[in-house]
Amino acid sequence: xxxxxxxxxxxxxxxxxxxxxxxxxxxxxxxxxxxxxxxxxxxxxxxxxxxxxxxxxxxxxxxxxxxxxxxxxxxxxxxxxxxxxxxxxxxxxxxxxxxxxxxxxxxxxxxxxxxxxxxxxxxxxxxxxxxxxxxxxxxxxxxxxxxxxxxxxxxxxxxxxxxxxxxxxxxxxxxxx
Amino acid sequence: xxxxxxxxxxxxxxxxxxxxxxxxxxxxxxxxxxxxxxxxxxxxxxxxxxxxxxxxxxxxxxxxxxxxxxxxxxxxxxxx
Numbered sequence: 001x002x003x004x005x006x007x008x009x010x011x012x013x014x015x016x017x018x019x020x021x022x023x024x025x026x027x028x029x030x031x032x033x034x035x036x037x038x039x040x041x042x043x044x045x046x047x048x049x050x051x052x053x054x055x056x057x058x059x060x061x062x063x064x065x066x067x068x069x070x071x072x073x074x075x076x077x078x079x080x081x082x083x084x085x086x087x088x089x090x091x092x093x094x095x096x097x098x099x100x101x102x103x104x105x106x107x108x109x110x111x112x113x114x115x116x117x118x119x120x121x122x123x124x125x126x127x128x129x130x131x132x133x134x135x136x137x138x139x140x141x142x143x144x145x146x147x148x149x150x151x152x153x154x155x156x157x158x159x160x161x162x163x164x165x166x167x168x169x170x171x172x173x174x175x176x177x
Numbered sequence: 178x179x180x181x182x183x184x185x186x187x188x189x190x191x192x193x194x195x196x197x198x199x200x201x202x203x204x205x206x207x208x209x210x211x212x213x214x215x216x217x218x219x220x221x222x223x224x225x226x227x228x229x230x231x232x233x234x235x236x237x238x239x240x241x242x243x244x245x246x247x248x249x250x251x252x253x254x255x256x257x
Contacts, residue, residue, distance in 0.1 A: 026211070067178065068178075068179055070179060077181065078179075078181070081181045081184075081185070084185075085184075085185065085188055088188065088189075088192065089188070089192065092192045092195065092200070093200055093204065096195060096196070096197040096200045096201070097197065097200050097201045097204050099201075099204060101204070104211075105204065105207055108207060109203075110188075113191050115184070115187050115188050115191055116184060116188075118179060118180070118184060119179065119184070
């Protein structure tokens with residue numbers, strides 16, 4: 001069984017969590033799921049930036065079984081499959097309803113129709129918003145403008161099937177800076 | 178191990194069975210539910226006629242038709 005350590009960030013509460021909290025927000029990129037970070041520094045950044053309610057955030061560590069994860073970050077076949085299917089569903093909805101689906105609607109469609117029940121989670125990426133950790137200088141243009149090149153991926157895992165979360169324990173509690 | 182070929186077949190079949198009506202109805206229901214959820218938890222209840230009458234007959238209510246008719250700045254103070 002292949003398993004990898006991921007990190008789950010939450011606002012610090014009165015008691016320590018025994019399980020991760022499912023994200024049900026409409027703007028959650030990959031729909032209702034348990035969201036984890038691959039890199040600890042991204043988990044910290046997220047706590048500092050978005051989990052400031054009590055002025056403290058917590059990072060939990062989990063071992064996650066990855067056999068049935070759709071890996072759109074490192075697996076080329078998985079990425080092109082995912083990209084093709086997302087656009088296929090969006091195009092079908094647009095052509096038959098004359099309306100563009102939202103991200104949530106698209107995710108809901110796949111979930112409610114039970115089309116991807118075999119997929120226990122999706123690994124995906126964007127770029128870090130924080131440029132302070134970069135070890136290379138930004139590109140400088142003549143007009144004085146600078147631009148950072150984010151050479152590191154910010155990788156997340158959206159878990160749909162909680163059974164693949166094998167362990168869950170508090171790693172740290174820190175003050176939001 | 179994920180069987181991507183099989184997953185794609187499942188999705189293609191589902192989309193092929195969708196009609197304009199079925200998808201439009203599904204999308205409308207989604208958006209309607211999202212709207213009601215945005216209002217928060219609770220139940221709708223009709224406003225009693227008595228309440229509306231009491232508001233309209235409240236003697237100190239001033240309806241502005243011309244702004245220079247508003248008697249004094251006290252009303253603005255009350256409103257704020």
